Amino acid sequence: MSQTSTLTGSHPEGFGSTARIDNWWLGPVLTLLGLLAFLIYGTWAAWQDGNFEIRQHTGSPEVFRQANNPALYPYLSPFYSPLIYDAQSTHAWIKGRNLKEEWHLPWWFPFSAGFLILAFPGAFRFTCYYYRKAYYRAFWADPVACGVGEPRKSYWGENSLPLILQNLHRYAMYFALFFLLMLTFDALMAFWWPTTRAKPTELIADGGHTVGIGVGTLIMVINVVLLTGFTLGCNSVRHLVGGRLDCFSCPKNPENVTTGYKLWRFSTMLNEHHMEWAWASLFSVGFTDVYIRMCSLGIWQDFRLL
Numbered sequence: 001m002s003q004t005s006t007l008t009g010s011h012p013e014g015f016g017s018t019a020r021i022d023n024w025w026l027g028p029v030l031t032l033l034g035l036l037a038f039l040i041y042g043t044w045a046a047w048q049d050g051n052f053e054i055r056q057h058t059g060s061p062e063v064f065r066q067a068n069n070p071a072l073y074p075y076l077s078p079f080y081s082p083l084i085y086d087a088q089s090t091h092a093w094i095k096g097r098n099l100k101e102e103w104h105l106p107w108w109f110p111f112s113a114g115f116l117i118l119a120f121p122g123a124f125r126f127t128c129y130y131y132r133k134a135y136y137r138a139f140w141a142d143p144v145a146c147g148v149g150e151p152r153k154s155y156w157g158e159n160s161l162p163l164i165l166q167n168l169h170r171y172a173m174y175f176a177l178f179f180l181l182m183l184t185f186d187a188l189m190a191f192w193w194p195t196t197r198a199k200p201t202e203l204i205a206d207g208g209h210t211v212g213i214g215v216g217t218l219i220m221v222i223n224v225v226l227l228t229g230f231t232l233g234c235n236s237v238r239h240l241v242g243g244r245l246d247c248f249s250c251p252k253n254p255e256n257v258t259t260g261y262k263l264w265r266f267s268t269m270l271n272e273h274h275m276e277w278a279w280a281s282l283f284s285v286g287f288t289d290v291y292i293r294m295c296s297l298g299i300w301q302d303f304r305l306l
């Protein structure tokens with residue numbers, strides 16, 4: 001059912017008209033720039049189908065270019081986790097295969113191990129209640145801010161296509177929980193370093209492992225902490241763990257209601273800062289990929305701390 005949205009009271013009408021004297025436009029502009037930067041970088045990174053792990057670290061550009069050995073650092077970019085396929089990586093689920101080459105897809109075709117997975121966490125963020133508010137304002141200016149004139153009068157809400165698809169958020173949450181588990185596993189594996197033997201021009205993994213910590217390990221752990229804060233503070237998680245109950249103390253509720261209440265309180269505590277978790281985790285996901293990519297290309301050098 002359609003409704004009509006108009007500014008009432010003493011507010012002037014017309015797009016951008018307002019009686020507000022604060023910098024109301026700053027939030028939407030920063031949101032627009034931040035989300036655009038992430039979208040452009042994420043798409044570009046997924047297109048590369050490479051440099052999602054560090055395969056050499058001798059500092060020789062020639063050896064970096066060869067990149068024929070398994071990863072000598074235990075890092076994996078969150079843009080490529082889980083790694084569905086790869087011709088050389090030990091992280092890959094389908095090892096020894098490059099599907100894009102095997103299927104003779106041109107370089108410009110948007111297919112890669114990254115593209116195969118990014119739709120799932122992408123759908124979770126795209127349908128997030130906070131992000132909806134943010135990009136409705138930043139991209140569609142509808143409304144651009146509270147008490148500011150809108151570009152159009154009609155309003156259909158989220159009750160019809162295409163915005164009714166935002167209701168998929170509750171299902172996207174399950175995928176997000178799965179990806180969070182995957183990234184937590186990756187962060188733990190970032191403490192489990194392949195041991196190597198040196199050859200004159202390169203280092204070769206010798207099949208053994210040892211515990212270690214590098215700068216990349218810390219970056220991956222921080223990324224998982226921030227993603228956990230964002231994911232577990234989701235409104236759908238709140239509903240899942242306790243919000244579906246009308247009354248926590250009613251006798252008709254199951255005995256484990258106390259656990260549900262504690263989980264709901266914890267999720268609610270995170271939810272109160274959902275916007276901050278959303279931005280911090282978005283930045284950390286992007287930066288973790290940038291860090292691993294730069295080290296993989298030999299432009300930055302990772303430091304082993306332990």
Ligand code: FES
Pocket residue numbers: 124128129130131169230231233234235236237274
């Ligand atoms: Fe933001 Fe679910 S409400 S992730």
